[in-house]
Amino acid sequence: MKSKEMPFGKIVKTEKTGDAVVVTFEHGELEITAYTDFIVRVFADLSGIHPASFAIEGNKKTGIIVSVEEAKGCVTFTTKELIVKIRDEAKVDFYDKHGKALCMDYRGERKGAKTLSLEMKQFVEQEGHVLTEKDANHRIQSVKKLDAGDCFYGMGDKTGFINKRGYEYVSWNTDDPFPHVDSYKSLYKSIPFFITLKEEGVFGIFYDNTNRTYFDFGKESDDYYFFAADEGDLNYYFIGGNSMEEVVRGYTYLTGRAPLPQLWTLGYHQSRWGYRCEVDIREVAENMKKHGLPCDAVHMDIDYMRGYRVFTVDEEKFPDVKTLSKDMHEMGLHLVTIIDPGVKKDEGYSVYDKGMEKGYFATSPDGETYENAVWPGTAVYPDFGREAVRKWWGENHRILVEDGIDGIWNDMNEPASFKGELPEDVVFYAEERKTCHSEIHNVYGHNMARATYAGLKELTGKRPFVITRACYSGSQKYALAWTGDNQSLWTHLQMAIPQLCNLGLSGMPYVGTDIGGFGSDTTKELMCRWIELGSLSPFCRNHNALACKDQEPWKFDEETLEIYRKYLKLRYALLPYLYDLFRQQEESGMPLMRPMVLQYEKDHETRNMNGQFMIGESILAAPVVEQGATRKMVYLPEGEWYDYWSREKLEGGRYIIRKAALDECPLFVKAGSVIPHYPEMDHVSKEKDKTLILRVYPGEEGEYFHYQDNGEDFAYREGEYNLYRISLKDGQVSVNLEHQGYAHVYENILVQCKDEFINKVITY
Numbered sequence: 001m002k003s004k005e006m007p008f009g010k011i012v013k014t015e016k017t018g019d020a021v022v023v024t025f026e027h028g029e030l031e032i033t034a035y036t037d038f039i040v041r042v043f044a045d046l047s048g049i050h051p052a053s054f055a056i057e058g059n060k061k062t063g064i065i066v067s068v069e070e071a072k073g074c075v076t077f078t079t080k081e082l083i084v085k086i087r088d089e090a091k092v093d094f095y096d097k098h099g100k101a102l103c104m105d106y107r108g109e110r111k112g113a114k115t116l117s118l119e120m121k122q123f124v125e126q127e128g129h130v131l132t133e134k135d136a137n138h139r140i141q142s143v144k145k146l147d148a149g150d151c152f153y154g155m156g157d158k159t160g161f162i163n164k165r166g167y168e169y170v171s172w173n174t175d176d177p178f179p180h181v182d183s184y185k186s187l188y189k190s191i192p193f194f195i196t197l198k199e200e201g202v203f204g205i206f207y208d209n210t211n212r213t214y215f216d217f218g219k220e221s222d223d224y225y226f227f228a229a230d231e232g233d234l235n236y237y238f239i240g241g242n243s244m245e246e247v248v249r250g251y252t253y254l255t256g257r258a259p260l261p262q263l264w265t266l267g268y269h270q271s272r273w274g275y276r277c278e279v280d281i282r283e284v285a286e287n288m289k290k291h292g293l294p295c296d297a298v299h300m301d302i303d304y305m306r307g308y309r310v311f312t313v314d315e316e317k318f319p320d321v322k323t324l325s326k327d328m329h330e331m332g333l334h335l336v337t338i339i340d341p342g343v344k345k346d347e348g349y350s351v352y353d354k355g356m357e358k359g360y361f362a363t364s365p366d367g368e369t370y371e372n373a374v375w376p377g378t379a380v381y382p383d384f385g386r387e388a389v390r391k392w393w394g395e396n397h398r399i400l401v402e403d404g405i406d407g408i409w410n411d412m413n414e415p416a417s418f419k420g421e422l423p424e425d426v427v428f429y430a431e432e433r434k435t436c437h438s439e440i441h442n443v444y445g446h447n448m449a450r451a452t453y454a455g456l457k458e459l460t461g462k463r464p465f466v467i468t469r470a471c472y473s474g475s476q477k478y479a480l481a482w483t484g485d486n487q488s489l490w491t492h493l494q495m496a497i498p499q500l501c502n503l504g505l506s507g508m509p510y511v512g513t514d515i516g517g518f519g520s521d522t523t524k525e526l527m528c529r530w531i532e533l534g535s536l537s538p539f540c541r542n543h544n545a546l547a548c549k550d551q552e553p554w555k556f557d558e559e560t561l562e563i564y565r566k567y568l569k570l571r572y573a574l575l576p577y578l579y580d581l582f583r584q585q586e587e588s589g590m591p592l593m594r595p596m597v598l599q600y601e602k603d604h605e606t607r608n609m610n611g612q613f614m615i616g617e618s619i620l621a622a623p624v625v626e627q628g629a630t631r632k633m634v635y636l637p638e639g640e641w642y643d644y645w646s647r648e649k650l651e652g653g654r655y656i657i658r659k660a661a662l663d664e665c666p667l668f669v670k671a672g673s674v675i676p677h678y679p680e681m682d683h684v685s686k687e688k689d690k691t692l693i694l695r696v697y698p699g700e701e702g703e704y705f706h707y708q709d710n711g712e713d714f715a716y717r718e719g720e721y722n723l724y725r726i727s728l729k730d731g732q733v734s735v736n737l738e739h740q741g742y743a744h745v746y747e748n749i750l751v752q753c754k755d756e757f758i759n760k761v762i763t764y
């Protein structure tokens with residue numbers, strides 16, 4: 001399945017077909033297709049397979065009109081928004097509609113990396129240094145001209161900082177328990193999408209190749225950047241737009257958007273590896289209540305299974321999950337269980353037997369079921385690329401759903417394997433097509449999440465709550481994600497901001513870190529600072545590794561508990577705002593948690609900003625992420641701002657230093673904003689429809705749309721929702737019900753300016 005080698009030679013023929021043009025070169029063909037006026041795909045069939053995309057569902061071509069002009073050595077392909085010039089040697093250059101260059105193929109040769117002699121290598125390795133050989137060239141590579149001011153964003157969960165300039169990455173889903181640091185090339189997710197922000201102009205590139213792919217954003221050279229692979233095709237989408245926001249819109253148009261979640265899932269989740277029996281779970285629930293900590297879910301890690309067999313429960317330790325979940329529901333809590341893909345090899349265990357009988361597991365090239373090891377010991381791997389397998393897997397969740405389980409957490413789906421990585425030739429299928437691990441690896445978790453999502457939807461009719469660790473582009477349609485096994489390190493708290501923001505730019509809006517850190521032991525101070533950030537992350541869960549120091553909030557002193565409570569209360573107060581952002585995200589692809597640069601891309605100050613972020617358009621969060629710090633330097637962009645806590649009005653366009661004692665997370669609100677809040681609550685319940693508080697931050701006249709529905713199922717898609725238009729004019733607030741399809745309109749809407757309620761308005 002190796003691809004043919006580049007290069008292409010001179011143009012010999014051009015053929016226009018509707019919205020596409022096929023340019024034939026002396027050695028190969030390029031197919032350029034306009035999906036929209038801003039999205040153009042560049043495709044060279046190098047594998048001879050024409051694989052269907054795993055990321056893109058359905059036909060995204062909008063049938064737009066393109067014009068094609070031919071001249072010697074150059075074909076010009078024009079949409080309403082872009083000009084694409086294809087030249088000899090398959091060089092492709094993109095310009096905006098005014099002819100300004102955006103993305104030019106690099107004309108020189110790659111320099112390649114420095115190589116060391118074998119002796120030198122062995123000498124260096126004596127002390128344990130590991131040197132990796134680098135290929136100067138890949139079979140498939142698209143090398144682009146790099147300009148001085150170019151910044152790069154996206155790429156999923158990669159470590160390091162918001163701007164990826166100067167770094168290289170590999171997309172190959174990787175389960176690595178060591179502390180994730182800036183030099184890591186791969187983590188759990190492969191989202192081969194990046195945004196290039198230029199001095200002037202912006203665009204995105206999505207390299208839809210599920211094989212191992214390589215990205216270099218100016219590490220090798222200041223003259224070029226590239227993306228590459230050794231297998232698969234040249235198959236990338238150029239995504240233009242007038243702003244970063246439009247590029248994100250385009251990428252999520254193509255790969256899909258996260259569906260609105262159930263409202264409770266936005267609440268707080270308490271988890272740990274090591275809740276060994278039912279009593280442990282009940283104790284967590286009771287402690288949350290006892291300490292006045294709002295909460296909506298407790299997670300059950302692998303400890304609940306019988307010998308780590310998926311879709312089983314250890315009846316000695318968890319004798320009655322049905323009653324447990326019923327009692328939890330009565331307390332307003334939900335239960336979420338982990339499900340890993342590895343199925344224990346064990347005759348007599350129905351999941352294994354059934355999978356074997358039907359041939360649902362991956363095999364070695366000789367046809368034998370492929371075996372490796374994960375938590376249950378020797379295990380086999382379901383082949384999720386096949387519809388029948390996904391259906392079977394989805395249906396397996398019935399026992400958990402019948403036991404009252406409310407959500408599923410997919411882990412180890414890179415897939416993890418304790419006895420070395422799966423060989424590249426392990427046989428998997430892409431629906432009917434036989435293929436192998438090297439093509440499927442990066443979509444293994446994606447397909448597992450897809451199966452889980454479909455299964456839960458079928459079984460419950462509710463919006464499925466699925467968490468996944470491994471992802472590919474488009475996984476946002478099925479699952480939210482957490483950043484895997486971070487550690488209780490200050491550097492990991494710092495990294496949480498750029499990592500979650502880049503995931504958002506990569507189409508994944510519903511993301512979070514393990515609050516407090518998963519591995520190693522947290523400290524009181526780190527815990528406090530982490531919940532301050534975590535309470536503002538889209539997904540909010542404290543999770544901890546087996547044998548690490550306990551980190552449930554009540555395991556610390558009174559002060560920590562108080563701080564923890566304060567931020568959980570803040571989160572619950574902001575739930576209607578977060579939910580509104582989710583609804584907007586479903587329509588626009590804009591993530592909830594936004595790097596400053598997404599909101600203020602013209603302001604160069606924001607391009608490398610790692611220490612603060614926006615929540616939607618209106619709230620600026622600047623959590624303290626440094627040990628010992630009691631001040632935070634905050635950049636307030638142009639305009640007027642309010643300190644969320646003190647209500648002090650502040651002039652923007654400058655840096656300020658905000659004092660930030662241990663219990664203070666600096667937050668600011670843009671003048672002219674309305675932020676909906678809930679009154680105090682300890683979990684999401686029907687009470688949510690009683691009272692809404694509109695906190696007003698006076699400024700220029702503004703408008704805000706607030707969305708309300710049952711928070712559970714898909715009825716909203718049939719119009720069962722309410723949409724309130726809130727207008728801010730001359731310091732007065734009025735509320736109009738723009739759309740009424742959900743029966744429970746608020747009983748009260750209170751308007752709060754400063755600390756006073758200024759008026760009480762209901763205008764239906």
Ligand code: GLC
Nearest residue numbers: 273301302338411484485545
């Ligand atoms: C993996 C997961 C972690 C989980 C553990 C045990 O390390 O990333 O979240 O607790 O497995 O299931």
